[in-house]
Amino acid sequence: MNKKYLIKKNKEYRKIYNEGISLANRYAVIFTLKNSLGQKRFGFSVSKKIGKAVERNxxxxxxxxxxxxxxxxxxxxxxxxxxxxxGIEELSYNSIQDSVENLAYRINKKIAREN
Structure with a gap:
């Protein structure tokens, strides 16, 4: 993933957490907020509860x-x-992909309802 599509600054994370909308399922949570850049950007957070650094990475x-x-x-x-x-660390790649796709679909529907 190209670096220009990543959210890096703590200030940006806090703004999305405080002002954005969120949805969750058993293995992941997604937050989203409209930006002024016209492109999508992503941030990722994996807690130390997941495991050691190798598993988190x-x-x-x-x-x-x-x-x-x-x-x-x-x-x-x-x-x-x-x-x-x-629990996400125990899932296969395809299971994680299904989970993220489901969250993306649901959050986009929620965005459409609010606009």
Whole structure:
């Protein structure tokens, strides 16, 4: 995933958490907020509850790859933060992908209802 599509600053994360909308399922939470850039950006958060650094990085890499490959599920002009929940480290790649696709679909429907 290209660096220009990543959210890096703590200030940006806090703004999305405080002002954005969210949805969750058993393995992940998604936050989103409209941005002024006209392109989609992603942030990823994997807690220390998930496991040691190797497992957390594996989960983060999988989430990044899923977002990169399936960017058509996410709307342009929005920032997305994906937060991994405990238990996601035991899932296969395809299961994580299904979970993220479901969240993206549901959050886009929620955005459409609010506009």
């Amino acid at each position: 594996r989960v983060r890499r999988r989430l990044k790859e899923i977002c990169r490959k399936n960017d058509e599920f996410f709307l342009n002009g929005y920032d997305y933060i994906l937060i991994a929940r405990k």
